[in-house]
Amino acid sequence: MSELSTKQSHIMEYIRDFIEEKDYPPSIRDIQFGCGISSTSVVDYNLRRLEEKGLLRRDREVSRGIELLEGRRRRGTVDVPVLGAIAAGQPIPVPTSDRWASDVEDTVTVTEEMVRGHDNVFALRVKGTSMIEDLIDDGDIVFLEPATTADDGEKVAVWLEDRGEVTLKRLYREQDRIRLQPANSTMPPIYVDPENVRIQGRFISSIRPSG
Amino acid sequence: MSELSTKQSHIMEYIRDFIEEKDYPPSIRDIQFGCGISSTSVVDYNLRRLEEKGLLRRDREVSRGIELLEGRRRRGTVDVPVLGAIAAGQPIPVPTSDRWASDVEDTVTVTEEMVRGHDNVFALRVKGTSMIEDLIDDGDIVFLEPATTADDGEKVAVWLEDRGEVTLKRLYREQDRIRLQPANSTMPPIYVDPENVRIQGRFISSIRPSG
DNA sequence: AATACGGACGAACATCCGTTCGCGAGGCGA
DNA sequence: TCGCCTCGCGAACGGATGTTCGTCCGTATT
Numbered sequence: 076m077s078e079l080s081t082k083q084s085h086i087m088e089y090i091r092d093f094i095e096e097k098d099y100p101p102s103i104r105d106i107q108f109g110c111g112i113s114s115t116s117v118v119d120y121n122l123r124r125l126e127e128k129g130l131l132r133r134d135r136e137v138s139r140g141i142e143l144l145e146g147r148r149r150r151g152t153v154d155v156p157v158l159g160a161i162a163a164g165q166p167i168p169v170p171t172s173d174r175w176a177s178d179v180e181d182t183v184t185v186t187e188e189m190v191r192g193h194d195n196v197f198a199l200r201v202k203g204t205s206m207i208e209d210l211i212d213d214g215d216i217v218f219l220e221p222a223t224t225a226d227d228g229e230k231v232a233v234w235l236e237d238r239g240e241v242t243l244k245r246l247y248r249e250q251d252r253i254r255l256q257p258a259n260s261t262m263p264p265i266y267v268d269p270e271n272v273r274i275q276g277r278f279i280s281s282i283r284p285s286g
Numbered sequence: 287m288s289e290l291s292t293k294q295s296h297i298m299e300y301i302r303d304f305i306e307e308k309d310y311p312p313s314i315r316d317i318q319f320g321c322g323i324s325s326t327s328v329v330d331y332n333l334r335r336l337e338e339k340g341l342l343r344r345d346r347e348v349s350r351g352i353e354l355l356e357g358r359r360r361r362g363t364v365d366v367p368v369l370g371a372i373a374a375g376q377p378i379p380v381p382t383s384d385r386w387a388s389d390v391e392d393t394v395t396v397t398e399e400m401v402r403g404h405d406n407v408f409a410l411r412v413k414g415t416s417m418i419e420d421l422i423d424d425g426d427i428v429f430l431e432p433a434t435t436a437d438d439g440e441k442v443a444v445w446l447e448d449r450g451e452v453t454l455k456r457l458y459r460e461q462d463r464i465r466l467q468p469a470n471s472t473m474p475p476i477y478v479d480p481e482n483v484r485i486q487g488r489f490i491s492s493i494r495p496s497g
Numbered sequence: 498a499a500t501a502c503g504g505a506c507g508a509a510c511a512t513c514c515g516t517t518c519g520c521g522a523g524g525c526g527a
Numbered sequence: 528t529c530g531c532c533t534c535g536c537g538a539a540c541g542g543a544t545g546t547t548c549g550t551c552c553g554t555a556t557t
Binding site: 097098099100102134138139140141142143183184185186188189207210211212280281282283 | 308309310311313345349350351352353354394395396397400418421422423491492493494495
């Protein structure tokens with residue numbers, strides 16, 4: 076029904092790249108040559124289809140009157156997927172079992188400096204106040220970088236296999252166990268078997284949406 | 287030398303607004319009518335001047351081939367002026383005396399939700415850790431809304447007239463004095479005469495640039 | 498006063514560019 | 528097989544738009 080043909084997604088991609096590079100939309104003939112299409116009418120035809128599908132808006136009779144309606148990201152910002160909630164109080168289960176999958180429930184747009192120098196950053200909503208002394212409050216959004224290892228004392232999101240839960244804590248290795256330390260003096264640390272722990276991500280930064 | 291004539295800044299503003307609204311640049315004739323200019327050549331002339339001054343870039347022979355080179359703000363973000371540093375430890379003086387003036391030393395771009403619902407927001411760099419228990423650390427940037435009053439317990443930036451300093455604290459009114467309370471149990475409150483205190487801004491939110 | 502120059506006018510010109518139209522190749526159900 | 532629809536092709540039409548050119552005016556400069 077609302078599938079895009081190869082040509083249509085090619086056109087979309089071309090428009091995106093064109094705007095990204097030049098800061099103004101392509102003309103129909105720009106698209107024609109850029110996508111190797113033989114006629115302007117074909118471009119027009121597909122543009123109409125794309126407009127019907129709500130992917131863009133066109134101003135008639137106006138040169139380059141194309142406006143993309145999809146996520147218009149601005150230079151200097153990045154969209155980070157919010158994969159769900161994470162416990163900073165009592166550990167709570169996350170919807171996906173093994174590896175939190177690709178079904179993104181939401182997205183937050185932040186300026187680049189919040190995640191600068193890190194790749195594949197994802198975000199989680201914090202529940203609880205167990206990391207309050209590390210300046211992470213209930214309701215904050217934390218940004219994490221995928222990781223499977225961590226140094227002692229680092230703030231990490233860990234998956235506790237037996238509990239089926241994920242939690243945000245500082246991680247310390249002790250003899251034959253791992254200590255997950257809340258940053259809240261009213262809460263005791265959690266001790267777990269190393270085999271039971273899978274590090275999922277390393278803390279980068281957090282934001283607190285204004286209330 | 288590089289001053290803009292009235293007409294030129296009018297044109298710049300028009301282009302900005304046009305792009306903001308339509309997502310593609312105006313044609314020369316759009317600018318002509320939009321700015322009440324009698325001839326397209328006048329627009330062309332001034333666009334060349336603006337191009338020389340580095341405020342925009344033009345693609346010759348291309349309709350709407352105008353690209354603004356100034357801060358291209360993206361939808362959903364706002365630029366907040368950073369007016370300087372503020373003490374969250376020992377109060378430190380701010381450069382301007384009475385009212386921190388309009389010379390902005392820097393700017394931060396943040397997504398709208400950080401300051402949603404507030405006007406004329408400005409930002410200050412935090413020095414010190416006196417507000418650490420309110421999750422505001424050294425190096426954070428705090429966003430404030432201009433205000434001259436505050437309820438008890440609110441976090442405010444206050445100007446201490448006799449000291450010539452400004453500081454970020456929680457404010458409490460007591461009999462005939464005002465208590466400025468740090469959020470750091472190792473630090474004592476500051477007591478000041480009400481006449482000596484001028485509230486400058488009310489805390490909205492803060493960010494912690496990733497390190 | 499003569500000259501130079503920034504800035505503005507208005508009109509003509511040459512493209513640029515969106516739109517339209519006729520035609521044709523497949524795919525699909527009746 | 529006969530429509531009917533989707534998709535594509537190529538060309539031509541005409542409006543949209545950037546560019547250029549001759550002219551004019553006001554303000555220094557000489």
